[in-house]
Amino acid sequence: MTYTAEIIAVGTELLLGGIANTDAQDVSRSLSELGINVFFHTVVGDNPRRMKQAVKIAKSRADIIITTGGLGPTFDDVTKETLAEAFGKKLITNEAEADKIRSFFEKRLPHMKMTENNLRQAELPEGCIVFDNGVGTAPGCAFEAEGKHVIMLPGPPRECRAMLKSCVVPYLKKLSKAEIHSHNIHIFGLGESAVEEKLRPIMECMKNPSLAPYAKDGEVMLRLTAKAASKHEAEEMMSPILEQVCNMLGDIIYGIDTDSLENTVIGLLKEKKQTLATAESCTGGLLSKRLTDIPGASKVYIGGIVAYNEKSKVELLGVDEKLINKYGAVSREVALAMATAVRSKLDADIGVGITGIAGPDSDSSGQEPGTVFIAVSTREADICNQLKLYYDRERIRIGASLNALDMIRRLLK
Amino acid sequence: MTYTAEIIAVGTELLLGGIANTDAQDVSRSLSELGINVFFHTVVGDNPRRMKQAVKIAKSRADIIITTGGLGPTFDDVTKETLAEAFGKKLITNEAEADKIRSFFEKRLPHMKMTENNLRQAELPEGCIVFDNGVGTAPGCAFEAEGKHVIMLPGPPRECRAMLKSCVVPYLKKLSKAEIHSHNIHIFGLGESAVEEKLRPIMECMKNPSLAPYAKDGEVMLRLTAKAASKHEAEEMMSPILEQVCNMLGDIIYGIDTDSLENTVIGLLKEKKQTLATAESCTGGLLSKRLTDIPGASKVYIGGIVAYNEKSKVELLGVDEKLINKYGAVSREVALAMATAVRSKLDADIGVGITGIAGPDSDSSGQEPGTVFIAVSTREADICNQLKLYYDRERIRIGASLNALDMIRRLLK
Numbered sequence: 001m002t003y004t005a006e007i008i009a010v011g012t013e014l015l016l017g018g019i020a021n022t023d024a025q026d027v028s029r030s031l032s033e034l035g036i037n038v039f040f041h042t043v044v045g046d047n048p049r050r051m052k053q054a055v056k057i058a059k060s061r062a063d064i065i066i067t068t069g070g071l072g073p074t075f076d077d078v079t080k081e082t083l084a085e086a087f088g089k090k091l092i093t094n095e096a097e098a099d100k101i102r103s104f105f106e107k108r109l110p111h112m113k114m115t116e117n118n119l120r121q122a123e124l125p126e127g128c129i130v131f132d133n134g135v136g137t138a139p140g141c142a143f144e145a146e147g148k149h150v151i152m153l154p155g156p157p158r159e160c161r162a163m164l165k166s167c168v169v170p171y172l173k174k175l176s177k178a179e180i181h182s183h184n185i186h187i188f189g190l191g192e193s194a195v196e197e198k199l200r201p202i203m204e205c206m207k208n209p210s211l212a213p214y215a216k217d218g219e220v221m222l223r224l225t226a227k228a229a230s231k232h233e234a235e236e237m238m239s240p241i242l243e244q245v246c247n248m249l250g251d252i253i254y255g256i257d258t259d260s261l262e263n264t265v266i267g268l269l270k271e272k273k274q275t276l277a278t279a280e281s282c283t284g285g286l287l288s289k290r291l292t293d294i295p296g297a298s299k300v301y302i303g304g305i306v307a308y309n310e311k312s313k314v315e316l317l318g319v320d321e322k323l324i325n326k327y328g329a330v331s332r333e334v335a336l337a338m339a340t341a342v343r344s345k346l347d348a349d350i351g352v353g354i355t356g357i358a359g360p361d362s363d364s365s366g367q368e369p370g371t372v373f374i375a376v377s378t379r380e381a382d383i384c385n386q387l388k389l390y391y392d393r394e395r396i397r398i399g400a401s402l403n404a405l406d407m408i409r410r411l412l413k
Numbered sequence: 414m415t416y417t418a419e420i421i422a423v424g425t426e427l428l429l430g431g432i433a434n435t436d437a438q439d440v441s442r443s444l445s446e447l448g449i450n451v452f453f454h455t456v457v458g459d460n461p462r463r464m465k466q467a468v469k470i471a472k473s474r475a476d477i478i479i480t481t482g483g484l485g486p487t488f489d490d491v492t493k494e495t496l497a498e499a500f501g502k503k504l505i506t507n508e509a510e511a512d513k514i515r516s517f518f519e520k521r522l523p524h525m526k527m528t529e530n531n532l533r534q535a536e537l538p539e540g541c542i543v544f545d546n547g548v549g550t551a552p553g554c555a556f557e558a559e560g561k562h563v564i565m566l567p568g569p570p571r572e573c574r575a576m577l578k579s580c581v582v583p584y585l586k587k588l589s590k591a592e593i594h595s596h597n598i599h600i601f602g603l604g605e606s607a608v609e610e611k612l613r614p615i616m617e618c619m620k621n622p623s624l625a626p627y628a629k630d631g632e633v634m635l636r637l638t639a640k641a642a643s644k645h646e647a648e649e650m651m652s653p654i655l656e657q658v659c660n661m662l663g664d665i666i667y668g669i670d671t672d673s674l675e676n677t678v679i680g681l682l683k684e685k686k687q688t689l690a691t692a693e694s695c696t697g698g699l700l701s702k703r704l705t706d707i708p709g710a711s712k713v714y715i716g717g718i719v720a721y722n723e724k725s726k727v728e729l730l731g732v733d734e735k736l737i738n739k740y741g742a743v744s745r746e747v748a749l750a751m752a753t754a755v756r757s758k759l760d761a762d763i764g765v766g767i768t769g770i771a772g773p774d775s776d777s778s779g780q781e782p783g784t785v786f787i788a789v790s791t792r793e794a795d796i797c798n799q800l801k802l803y804y805d806r807e808r809i810r811i812g813a814s815l816n817a818l819d820m821i822r823r824l825l826k
Contacts, residue, residue: 026430189624303718305719308711309716312759316758324746
């Protein structure tokens with residue numbers, strides 16, 4: 001049997017937009033790994049009437065109800081009361097938990113007086129399994145009633161995450177026979193709808209494994225997911241499809257189960273024992289920032305120059321002023337000169353030069369925002385691509401840095 | 414009348430836990446500022462049947478239904494069909510939007526073939542108001558039917574946020590007689606709970622105007638909001654409180670109604686006619702990336718050097734190798750040498766040097782991740798601060814770049 005779950009996050013702060021519902025994300029991820037379908041998230045405020053309504057709806061459409069939040073000691077914490085009532089259970093003070101709370105106040109907060117409402121945290125539905133809160137005071141719990149599983153978790157993300165891992169996952173593993181495994185296929189150089197168009201023939205007739213595209217910041221990710229009795233079996237189901245997708249998409253796939261294009265580039269540089277230096281104008285340090293996001297980048301990334309105006313191109317990089325005057329700062333010639341200069345200045349194997357207009361305004365030469373030249377220089381050869389990027393300053397800069405990373409990747413392959 | 418709203422976020426990726434529902438957070442915050450109550454968030458997958466169910470429930474309990482996501486070109490984008498059907502509307506191709514999509518492909522992606530499904534994005538409910546998508550291709554829309562307001566927004570957070578600000582807030586403002594105005598007070602150098610502690614005496618007795626703190630990426634923002642019959646009246650209500658808050662918090666306030674610390678710094682540099690150059694080690698270009706995020710930065714920001722390993726500190730910056738050997742690359746002496754070197758190399762008024770350990774590993778000298786030295790050098794004097802930053806690589810790098818910006822700001826004040 002495949003279980004379906006609904007996550008109810010309780011807290012007015014979520015409805016005011018003060019915080020994002022990361023608890024639901026964390027719980028969802030764990031459930032998806034367990035092969036449990038999550039069909040709905042609901043967020044409701046600290047309001048008994050509306051909470052009751054949310055629980056009633058969830059009860060009608062899910063096998064497992066997981067709540068986050070509303071377990072605290074104050075009068076507006078209504079989760080336990082509402083769930084207990086919905087399933088005809090009484091709340092009973094759990095003496096072990098009450099003792100823990102008393103001793104917490106005695107030992108850690110001797111200057112604060114424990115108030116009676118602190119003990120409300122020890123009241124739990126009769127017959128439930130208590131989930132110990134390793135990083136906070138409110139315990140969580142689980143019970144089974146009317147064929148449903150009800151699980152209550154604390155709201156603070158650290159507490160929720162810790163309890164999820166140590167208590168909820170083991171509890172839910174017992175319910176399910178099947179395992180879910182997946183692979184992420186990372187793509188650069190083709191849009192989401194074009195990727196889908198290419199793969200539609202195989203996607204349409206798939207159910208298990210399934211294949212779904214996601215677009216993010218100029219890249220596309222395909223997630224291949226299989227549900228099976230074991231990891232081995234899931235891998236066997238995915239393997240031919242993974243091969244087929246790789247054959248169909250070819251070298252626009254920059255990695256499988258990797259983190260990012262910069263991660264792939266740093267990995268390739270290490271593997272090929274090559275070093276890299278960068279010279280950036282319009283991206284203003286974004287490329288070097290991305291490369292140095294990766295721990296251990298210093299082994300292969302030597303450093304870079306942000307030559308943000310003409311003066312710095314001449315003085316820091318030693319680009320010939322005449323070249324800039326003749327072709328303009330945003331030109332193939334200057335991009336190539338920047339790449340070559342930074343490579344030789346830092347004695348790197350590969351030099352990258354980026355010059356362009358990020359906008360919103362055009363430059364003095366009348367070039368449009370989005371015009372970007374990216375050059376890659378090695379001891380053997382130099383190449384330069386001219387790009388036309390779109391939308392706004394941020395997207396143009398992100399696009400330029402991704403294209404530069406992809407050029408380095410293709411060079412190293 | 415006080416309106417109540419429900420936000421329905423559409424996307425299987427949210428239910429799999431791949432991303433957090435930040436769209437609902439952004440929409441909630443805007444609605445709360447407009448005085449509209451949000452009672453529920455719902456998240457549903459790209460599934461027509463369950464989407465229909467979610468819409469039916471929302472229709473029964475909210476005056477305003479706002480959806481995010483599911484407006485894309487692929488067959489699993491079901492938002493428009495479901496909402497149109499729920500309110501008895503037809504979907505009609507909007508020729509102006511279809512032309513935009515065609516011209517987008519012709520002009521910007523001539524090497525890519527536009528597929529028919531791309532035109533699905535131009536199909537909109539009859540009689541709706543079209544919301545232009547300034548940063549993507551899928552338009553949003555709004556219509557009124559059966560006494561309800563329905564608003565559909567794109568899923569990608571950047572697109573959702575932009576449309577929220579430029580289209581949704583003006584649309585919703587017309588529903589309410591009262592006007593809502595606010596000021597954002599930006600703070601660096603004190604945590605959220607410390608700010609709240611300081612201001613609690615005045616916050617507690619306030620209702621209109623209201624004052625609420627938000628923490629984000631190492632900064633705190635206070636939002637002061639007033640509801641009144643006119644802008645003038647709202648400003649008169651806020652003015653004494655704004656003055657009181659400024660007096661209480663002093664120079665940890667870096668700006669009011671500004672975008673970011675880097676924006677404040679670029680503004681001050683322009684105002685004081687000073688130029689800036691940067692030399693970065695552990696931040697790896699993040700500081701120069703932030704500075705060049707601001708359009709027009711090239712007038713005052715000359716450029717920078719990312720000296721990511723010792724070799725580049727010596728070769729690009731000309732830092733004395735003996736200094737590095739004697740004090741270590743992560744030291745007060747090297748930070749000061751970096752700041753001075755980049756200032757004189759680029760003939761700037763102000764030079765900044767950052768060296769530290771971003772982690773996750775310690776360096777060879779045994780220094781702990783989070784140890785960071787930031788130096789600021791001018792023709793008159795040099796200063797250097799030693800910081801101990803916490804959490805992970807990303808937070809340490811963000812914290813170092815913010816502290817550097819704040820040091821420049823304080824110097825220029």
